[in-house]
Amino acid sequence: xxxxxxxTSSIFGENSKSSAVAHDILERLETAKPGxxxxxxxxxxxxxxxxxxxxxxxxxxxxxxxxxxxxxANADAMIAEVEAADTIVIAAPMYNFTIPSTLKAWLDHIARxxxxxxxxxxxxxxxxxxxxxxxxxxxxxxxANGGPAAPMDFQEPYLRAMLGFLGLNDVTFLYAEGQSISPxxxxxxxxxxxxxxxxxxxxxxxxx
Ligand SMILES: Cc1cc2nc3c(=O)[nH]c(=O)nc-3n(C[C@H](O)[C@H](O)[C@H](O)COP(=O)(O)O)c2cc1C
Numbered sequence: 448x449x450x451x452x453x454x455t456s457s458i459f460g461e462n463s464k465s466s467a468v469a470h471d472i473l474e475r476l477e478t479a480k481p482g483x484x485x486x487x488x489x490x491x492x493x494x495x496x497x498x499x500x501x502x503x504x505x506x507x508x509x510x511x512x513x514x515x516x517x518x519x520a521n522a523d524a525m526i527a528e529v530e531a532a533d534t535i536v537i538a539a540p541m542y543n544f545t546i547p548s549t550l551k552a553w554l555d556h557i558a559r560x561x562x563x564x565x566x567x568x569x570x571x572x573x574x575x576x577x578x579x580x581x582x583x584x585x586x587x588x589x590x591a592n593g594g595p596a597a598p599m600d601f602q603e604p605y606l607r608a609m610l611g612f613l614g615l616n617d618v619t620f621l622y623a624e625g626q627s628i629s630p631x632x633x634x635x636x637x638x639x640x641x642x643x644x645x646x647x648x649x650x651x652x653x654x655x
Contacts, residue, residue: 449483451535452529454537465623469581490550493525495548525557535578541586545602575614623639
């Protein structure tokens with residue numbers, strides 16, 4: 448049975464464009480993988496990486512107080528979700544030219560030396576291997592495929608680098624662009640995103 452992890456990170460809740468595209472992806476994946484188990488992780492409630500959390504991680508388990516146990520247990524749960532998933536769908540809005548800070552907080556919590564990556568004599572090695580990742584990337588402007596704002600895109604390069612560092616190298620981006628340009632441009636951006644999802648995933652569903 449397939450295990451799909453859906454990660455959402457918009458501040459707009461049900462009106463989120465990235466989440467809408469991510470749900471499109473999820474629906475088609477569920478058609479392609481009947482009976483798939485889906486886990487949803489909303490990043491808005493994840494605390495930022497802190498000195499307290501680092502202190503909890505570096506304190507031996509039998510010496511941790513209740514708050515430290517809780518912090519490590521929360522991060523362990525996030526890591527377990529990623530490890531269990533064969534497919535990960537990430538809804539990633541662009542805020543100030545990169546990902547939301549809460550999505551960064553999720554990445555900070557799942558990046559754990561010795562668990563999701565390790566250092567070897569040949570350099571770092573990602574340990575989250577053999578998983579497919581889809582990123583629904585929403586943006587106000589136009590960045591993809593050499594768009595005019597491409598040099599300001601620190602969302603896709605950062606996500607590709609960070610996910611790759613963890614061993615997640617099979618990553619496909621689907622873009623909902625132009626969301627701040629005009630209502631027409633926003634609608635066209637969503638139409639293109641949904642069409643791209645259909646083109647990419649309909650064959651997968653047909654083969655199921
Ligand atoms: C706080 C904030 C910062 C934003 N920064 C950018 C930006 O730097 N570049 C851009 O193209 N769009 C930017 N936008 C527009 C969003 O990327 C766009 O509205 C997108 O659809 C948001 O996705 P969401 O609805 O899933 O949250 C920003 C929006 C907000 C609310």
